[in-house]
Amino acid sequence: MELYPYLSPYILTDTIFVNYGGHTGTSVAAQRNAAYFIAEKMASEDMHTFLQLTTITGTYPRNWQGKYQFNYNFIWNINQVRFLDNEGNSLLTVVGNDYKNYFDFMDDERGLICVIYPGSTVYTQKIEFVYQCGIPSGTAYSPDILLGLTTYADLVLNEILGYGNEAPGDVGVQSYRNIGYSEARIALMRTNFGSSARAQFAYKQFLNYKKRKWVGM
Numbered sequence: 001m002e003l004y005p006y007l008s009p010y011i012l013t014d015t016i017f018v019n020y021g022g023h024t025g026t027s028v029a030a031q032r033n034a035a036y037f038i039a040e041k042m043a044s045e046d047m048h049t050f051l052q053l054t055t056i057t058g059t060y061p062r063n064w065q066g067k068y069q070f071n072y073n074f075i076w077n078i079n080q081v082r083f084l085d086n087e088g089n090s091l092l093t094v095v096g097n098d099y100k101n102y103f104d105f106m107d108d109e110r111g112l113i114c115v116i117y118p119g120s121t122v123y124t125q126k127i128e129f130v131y132q133c134g135i136p137s138g139t140a141y142s143p144d145i146l147l148g149l150t151t152y153a154d155l156v157l158n159e160i161l162g163y164g165n166e167a168p169g170d171v172g173v174q175s176y177r178n179i180g181y182s183e184a185r186i187a188l189m190r191t192n193f194g195s196s197a198r199a200q201f202a203y204k205q206f207l208n209y210k211k212r213k214w215v216g217m
Contacts, residue, residue, distance in 0.1 A: 009036035050134035070111030148205025
């Protein structure tokens with residue numbers, strides 16, 4: 001799995017956060033930036049892609065059927081491909097649009113590609129792809145994504161500050177009783193964002209952009 005390539009938030013700002021219902025409270029800039037970063041990273045992990053176009057390098061063991069499932073969805077371009085032998089030596093390097101002579105996208109939204117091995121690459125053991133993926137900025141700034149990011153960043157910030165969430169760690173509360181009052185909610189899902197009602201609300205904002213991975217390859 002490729003590591004998340006960013007070290008700071010690039011979508012959320014204080015202005016967006018407040019406009020979409022976030023509460024800065026007594027937080028300082030470093031705390032808010034941490035919450036924004038965690039929200040964007042979690043959204044990327046949940047959608048299997050990035051909130052802006054990003055160039056990624058990924059190396060995969062040879063698939064003898066020629067089918068490769070990238071770790072990220074929404075592939076826009078392949079910049080370079082290297083066919084590598086067992087010792088990591090390059091047998092063939094394909095740059096730019098030449099990749100179209102050797103590869104065919106079976107599903108670019110889900111990052112599935114089929115490789116046609118040329119004769120010079122018979123000893124290929126690994127393939128290294130340099131590819132561009134992510135959703136365009138016009139999509140990343142749509143209201144549902146900004147609302148989802150803000151909601152989750154607000155939950156994270158509340159944890160940092162020590163107040164405001166449904167329960168410590170934002171655990172979903174299924175049943176509650178206190179001095180004659182009780183309530184039981186409908187079953188809560190477990191999502192990458194957590195199991196609380198607000199975490200599920202954040203999760204739902206990204207559903208239209210999630211593409212399920214292929215299975216059985």
